[in-house]
Amino acid sequence: MAAYIQTVMETRRYARVLARLRSVGLRPTRQRLALARLLFDGGNRHVTAEQLHSEALEANIRVSLATIYNTLHQFTRAGLLREVVVDHGRAYFDTNTKEHHHFLFEDSGRLQDIPSKGVTVTGLPAAPSGTTVSRIEVIIRLREHGSSQ
Amino acid sequence: MAAYIQTVMETRRYARVLARLRSVGLRPTRQRLALARLLFDGGNRHVTAEQLHSEALEANIRVSLATIYNTLHQFTRAGLLREVVVDHGRAYFDTNTKEHHHFLFEDSGRLQDIPSKGVTVTGLPAAPSGTTVSRIEVIIRLREHGSSQ
DNA sequence: TCAATAGTTTAGAACAATTCCAAACTACTT
DNA sequence: AAGTAGTTTGGAATTGTTCTAAACTATTGA
Ligand SMILES: [Mn+2]
Ligand SMILES: [Mn+2]
Ligand SMILES: [Zn+2]
Ligand SMILES: [Zn+2]
Numbered sequence: 001m002a003a004y005i006q007t008v009m010e011t012r013r014y015a016r017v018l019a020r021l022r023s024v025g026l027r028p029t030r031q032r033l034a035l036a037r038l039l040f041d042g043g044n045r046h047v048t049a050e051q052l053h054s055e056a057l058e059a060n061i062r063v064s065l066a067t068i069y070n071t072l073h074q075f076t077r078a079g080l081l082r083e084v085v086v087d088h089g090r091a092y093f094d095t096n097t098k099e100h101h102h103f104l105f106e107d108s109g110r111l112q113d114i115p116s117k118g119v120t121v122t123g124l125p126a127a128p129s130g131t132t133v134s135r136i137e138v139i140i141r142l143r144e145h146g147s148s149q
Numbered sequence: 150m151a152a153y154i155q156t157v158m159e160t161r162r163y164a165r166v167l168a169r170l171r172s173v174g175l176r177p178t179r180q181r182l183a184l185a186r187l188l189f190d191g192g193n194r195h196v197t198a199e200q201l202h203s204e205a206l207e208a209n210i211r212v213s214l215a216t217i218y219n220t221l222h223q224f225t226r227a228g229l230l231r232e233v234v235v236d237h238g239r240a241y242f243d244t245n246t247k248e249h250h251h252f253l254f255e256d257s258g259r260l261q262d263i264p265s266k267g268v269t270v271t272g273l274p275a276a277p278s279g280t281t282v283s284r285i286e287v288i289i290r291l292r293e294h295g296s297s298q
Numbered sequence: 299t300c301a302a303t304a305g306t307t308t309a310g311a312a313c314a315a316t317t318c319c320a321a322a323c324t325a326c327t328t
Numbered sequence: 329a330a331g332t333a334g335t336t337t338g339g340a341a342t343t344g345t346t347c348t349a350a351a352c353t354a355t356t357g358a
Binding site: 027028029030048049050065066069089090091 | 343
């Protein structure tokens with residue numbers, strides 16, 4: 001019956017992901033379902049295309065890298081992901097789409113969320129005329145001090 | 150005598166750039182002198198490698214793209230420039246090395262300085278233990294509203 | 299249930315930005 | 329003037345990403 005419960009939970013998760021894809025008008029294909037689960041089952045994450053691709057292969061999900069890119073962009077357009085730019089050369093996709101900021105561990109390149117709640121930026125000049133603020137991004141770059149300087 | 154004054158000013162600028170390179174231990178080569186003047190004579194700027202390369206060619210300075218990259222990185226390491234990351238795919242180099250933030254015009258990709266003076270970020274959690282804040286970056290993404298949405 | 303259709307996936311080519319390489323060159327020292 | 333270490337360069341290589349066109353598949357509605 002442990003196995004039975006397992007199956008029920010499985011089915012639930014599956015249904016949730018399926019509904020999510022449907023709700024944004026994307027066909028629930030094998031690849032998208034699998035990727036959605038890697039991305040959204042579990043806590044918030046910051047992934048690169050390559051990372052997600054490796055994870056998929058490790059989990060025995062056959063997906064091409066082109067599909068990874070397609071999917072990440074479609075999910076982003078659909079508001080399921082957001083892109084974070086902290087490093088030229090690599091695009092990070094963030095499963096946390098709520099307004100929030102980031103710690104960046106410079107050495108490892110790892111990102112960590114800072115809840116927006118409480119954080120305020122004051123003293124900013126008004127947006128230049130003819131423009132609207134689409135987002136304020138705060139990135140706190142951290143140097144790890146210890147072994148390797 | 151207008152020509153004479155011109156020459157004096159030229160000499161001054163040259164001397165300044167030369168001293169600047171010497172002070173950071175970089176040999177004042179033809180290429181570095183020319184690039185330093187494109188970068189530092191005049192107001193603060195945000196340039197990409199390609200942009201600087203075109204400017205150099207337009208000004209009849211023969212420099213390879215490899216040298217542009219070498220120089221930009223050497224200047225950055227020497228603290229004469231700083232790198233700003235706002236767009237994956239392209240590296241921007243900023244001649245303003247003082248602490249400051251940026252407006253980013255999303256459509257054009259153009260950056261505009263926001264003096265740090267006055268701007269405060271409050272409510273941030275402490276830096277994770279074992280780390281030090283190396284820089285706080287605030288980027289305000291702007292959408293230009295008008296002709297093209 | 300079975301086309302027809304529109305949307306999706308894929309391998310591989312193409313692309314853009316950047317880095318690497320090893321040979322030629324040049325600034326500085328002696 | 330010669331020696332040395334630092335610099336420049338064209339071109340090849342690498343990296344991350346996008347494009348392409350052909351094969352495949354989910355959806356629809358007859
Ligand atoms: Mn992108
Ligand atoms: Mn760089
Ligand atoms: Zn995040
Ligand atoms: Zn700036």
